[in-house]
Amino acid sequence: MKNKYINIFAKLSLTVVVATLFSCKEKNGLAPEYMPDMYRSPSIEPYVDYGEVRDKQHPEMKDVMTARVPVNGTIPRGFTPYAYENNAEGYEKAGISLKNPIAYSESIVKEGEALYGMFCVQCHGATGQGDGILVEREKFPPLPVKFNPGLAISEGKMFHSITYGKGLMGSHASQLNKEERWKIIQYIRTKFMNESQTPTVQDTTSQEIVATQK
Ligand code: HEC
Structure with a gap:
């Protein structure tokens, strides 16, 4: 009786061992995966090329990703492309055509100042004379531009130079959006270049500008 159980146990063990050995064979030489969905989530994930991990079963998913490189010419929502090229011609054209879209107001000048x-x-210094702390400490050569009443430079040219950079000044387009660039220009022209501005009847705030541009 006891022998009979031992015999059955031995046969069962042998079956398990053989089954285990043979079940490990995979055509592509990879080890079998227990619950593959644990490793590869069936949910859609950005930046995962599903064709890469599943091309055996889903060749049509090759190179299928949720997040794709935008097609050429795509612009972010709410963004208006800048129409002037980064060359001398673009500089001159911007100088003639570009006008500050933000009406003058004291609060805008304050925001520009900040x-x-x-x-x-x-670099430009507290009074716009090109004697900022970097120049003072000789980390930067003296600036060739001083923001004085006599400075003959249109606001369009200023915007163009701040957008693309000029000479040793780098582009500020990634740090300052268009409204912010115009606010600074309004500040420079009012305070350093003594340009007389007609105050708007109502003191416009940034929030109102954003609201009217929508
Ligand atoms: C790292 C130093 C540096 C910083 C920061 C800097 N500038 Fe300048 N900026 C210069 C130099 C140098 C020039 C002269 C460029 C030239 O004509 O070669 C210049 C020139 C200018 C001009 C004249 C451009 C023209 O068309 O002649 C304007 C306007 C101006 N800067 C505005 C700004 C404003 C606004 C900021 C801040 C958003 C700023 N700059 C930040 C260094 C700087």
């Missing part, structure tokens, strides 16, 4: 203090003062 932005100037964050992004420009280190």
Whole structure:
């Protein structure tokens, strides 16, 4: 009786061993995966090329990704492309055609002043004379431009230069959006270039500008 059980147990064990040995064979030489969905989530994931991991079963999914490179010429929602090229011709054209779309107001000048203090003062100086702290400490050569009443430069040219950069000044397009660039220009022209501005009847705030541009 006891022998009989031992015999059955031995036969069962042998079957398990043989089954285990033979079940390990995979055509592509990879080890079998227990619950493959644990490794490869069936949910769609960005930046995962499903064809790469599943091309055996789903060749049509080769190179299928949820997040794709946008087609050429795609622009972000709400973004208006800048129409002037980064060359002398674009500079001249911008100088003639571009006008500050933000009406003058004291609060805009204040916002421009704050932005100037964050992004420009280190080179252009607190009074726009090109004597910022970097120049003072001789980290940067003296600036060839001084923001004075006599400076003959249109606001369009200023915008163009801030957008693309000029000479040793780098582009500020990634740090400052268009409204911010125009606000700084309004500040420079009002405070350093003594340009007389007609105050708008109503003091416009940034929020109102954003609202009217929608
Ligand atoms: C790293 C130093 C540096 C910083 C920061 C800097 N500038 Fe300049 N900027 C210069 C130099 C140098 C020039 C002269 C470029 C030339 O004509 O070669 C210049 C020129 C200019 C001009 C004249 C452009 C023209 O067309 O002649 C304007 C306007 C101007 N900067 C505005 C700004 C504003 C606004 C900021 C802040 C958003 C700023 N700059 C930040 C260095 C700087």
